[in-house]
Amino acid sequence: MSESGKKVVLESQELMQQVRTLHLVDLRHHEGPLRTSDIPRPQAPAHETLERVRAIIDEVRVGGDRALRSLTLRFDGVELGALTIDRPMMEEAYHTLEPRLAQALTVAHRRIQQVYEAELPTSARVASDGITVVRHNIAVASAGCYVPGGAARYPSTVLHTATVAKVAGVERVVVATPPQSDGSVDQATLAACFVAGVDALYPIGGAQAIAALAYGTETVVPVDTIVGPGNLYVALAKAQVALDTGIGSSFAGPSEVLVVADATVDPRYAAVDLAVQAEHGPHGLAWLVTWDEDYLLEVDAALHEYVASSSRLEAIRSTLIDNGFAALVSSREQAIELANLIAPEHLELLHRDGEQDSAYVRNAGVVFVGADATAAFGDYVAGPSHVLPTYGTARFASGLGLEDFLRRQHTVIIGPTAIDEIGWAVEEIANVEGLTAHGESIAIRRRS
Numbered sequence: 090m091s092e093s094g095k096k097v098v099l100e101s102q103e104l105m106q107q108v109r110t111l112h113l114v115d116l117r118h119h120e121g122p123l124r125t126s127d128i129p130r131p132q133a134p135a136h137e138t139l140e141r142v143r144a145i146i147d148e149v150r151v152g153g154d155r156a157l158r159s160l161t162l163r164f165d166g167v168e169l170g171a172l173t174i175d176r177p178m179m180e181e182a183y184h185t186l187e188p189r190l191a192q193a194l195t196v197a198h199r200r201i202q203q204v205y206e207a208e209l210p211t212s213a214r215v216a217s218d219g220i221t222v223v224r225h226n227i228a229v230a231s232a233g234c235y236v237p238g239g240a241a242r243y244p245s246t247v248l249h250t251a252t253v254a255k256v257a258g259v260e261r262v263v264v265a266t267p268p269q270s271d272g273s274v275d276q277a278t279l280a281a282c283f284v285a286g287v288d289a290l291y292p293i294g295g296a297q298a299i300a301a302l303a304y305g306t307e308t309v310v311p312v313d314t315i316v317g318p319g320n321l322y323v324a325l326a327k328a329q330v331a332l333d334t335g336i337g338s339s340f341a342g343p344s345e346v347l348v349v350a351d352a353t354v355d356p357r358y359a360a361v362d363l364a365v366q367a368e369h370g371p372h373g374l375a376w377l378v379t380w381d382e383d384y385l386l387e388v389d390a391a392l393h394e395y396v397a398s399s400s401r402l403e404a405i406r407s408t409l410i411d412n413g414f415a416a417l418v419s420s421r422e423q424a425i426e427l428a429n430l431i432a433p434e435h436l437e438l439l440h441r442d443g444e445q446d447s448a449y450v451r452n453a454g455v456v457f458v459g460a461d462a463t464a465a466f467g468d469y470v471a472g473p474s475h476v477l478p479t480y481g482t483a484r485f486a487s488g489l490g491l492e493d494f495l496r497r498q499h500t501v502i503i504g505p506t507a508i509d510e511i512g513w514a515v516e517e518i519a520n521v522e523g524l525t526a527h528g529e530s531i532a533i534r535r536r537s
């Protein structure tokens with residue numbers, strides 16, 4: 090081992106003994122570019138889980154509503170009543186809601202709507218060589234929004250999925266969410282459905298909900314595309330129905346955060362922000378990244394204190410035990426290099442130079458900048474959908490957006506001069522490909 094190798098091991102061992110909540114990753118003396126193999130990563134899903142999800146999907150395809158009822162009893166321990174909830178019940182829930190909560194849902198909805206209305210794409214038209222090409226953006230006819238509901242309730246996810254679908258112009262938007270223990274759905278989720286303009290809600294969760302949305306049952310009408318986050322069963326089910334229905338572009342699994350901070354930020358802020366996403370646990374991911382050793386210890390201690398008094402202690406602990414890391418880096422540049430490698434769902438740049446550093450971020454679901462930039466703003470009211478890529482997929486995928494509900498479709502108008510202006514090019518290429526009918530389809534028109 091090199092001298093610097095020895096030094097880092099000794100320094101790290103001393104530090105490791107002091108860190109109580111997070112796993113230490115010391116990169117200060119790392120040489121050369123960082124690679125995936127230099128950092129710990131969450132485990133890939135086990136083969137048995139894939140098989141179990143496949144079996145659930147098959148059961149729903151064969152058994153329809155009856156299978157939905159028996160799978161819900163098996164996995165949620167719930168005897169289902171009605172399989173559909175319609176708009177009058179959503180409206181009733183909205184009107185019975187505590188007014189400040191109703192207002193908060195409305196404010197969040199307004200902000201999400203504003204962001205996506207500003208992003209609506211325009212159509213494009215190009216005319217040359219006697220041909221006019223028009224590009225239309227066409228919304229899918231129906232969308233199913235999966236709203237998780239195992240470990241927590243997520244009325245906000247109704248807003249962060251269905252609102253975007255409605256802005257895109259989807260006619261029929263439905264929601265599926267796991268039932269509560271008495272088979273019902275909580276009032277806030279119903280009210281959020283009302284606010285977002287959801288047409289119907291199915292109190293069904295997990296892989297069985299995804300199968301029902303993809304293939305339909307006696308009660309559930311199949312949809313053209315399914316979006317929304319969920320646990321591993323949900324995510325794997327979406328991947329398995331992908332040949333038959335759209336599934337959105339992001340793998341929105343267990344929540345993740347990477348917090349970059351230094352002594353310019355109150356350590357309690359960084360600590361609580363790690364807990365914000367870890368409390369969605371299990372299976373989440375939380376990284377603190379800093380170049381200041383003392384600060385790392387302060388955040389770790391603040392997190393230790395916070396977790397001990399949290400009402401969601403178990404969820405936070407389960408995330409941190411498996412996937413809670415504190416990285417000590419040599420510089421701000423290396424912090425961003427590490428963030429780009431991890432490609433977290435939420436990236437917080439809390440330190441003073443965060444805005445400057447944000448210019449170098451290539452891979453993250455959403456970047457939050459500023460000492461007050463807790464990702465909780467993004468989870469609820471900032472505007473961009475909180476349905477974001479996880480598991481390193483932010484290297485190639487984006488958060489939920491209009492594109493998840495819009496298809497591009499071209500209309501090609503061949504004018505009367507096109508055969509003479511550009512038909513020859515079709516014939517030449519058809520000739521070299523040996524496809525005679527292709528060439529003849531031009532020639533016959535030229536002759537007549």
Ligand SMILES: NC(=O)c1ccc[n+]([C@@H]2O[C@H](COP(=O)([O-])OP(=O)(O)OC[C@H]3O[C@@H](n4cnc5c(N)ncnc54)[C@H](O)[C@@H]3O)[C@@H](O)[C@H]2O)c1
Nearest residue numbers: 237238239240267294295318319320341343344369476477
């Ligand atoms: N990335 C994002 O945008 C985003 C947003 C919100 C939530 N989330 C994540 O979504 C996840 C929600 O997970 P959750 O579990 O609370 O709710 P969930 O709705 O995703 O899953 C609950 C369902 O899982 C099924 N299930 C549970 N155990 C099972 C088993 N052993 N076999 C088969 N099916 C089983 C049940 O049918 C149950 O209804 C969390 O990880 C949270 O972090 C992500």
Ligand SMILES: N[C@H](CO)Cc1c[nH]c[nH+]1
Nearest residue numbers: 243245246344345468475
């Ligand atoms: N943090 C979640 C996305 O990972 C979204 C959410 C919903 N409610 C609270 N948080």
Ligand SMILES: [Zn+2]
Nearest residue numbers: 344365366468
């Ligand atoms: Zn959250």
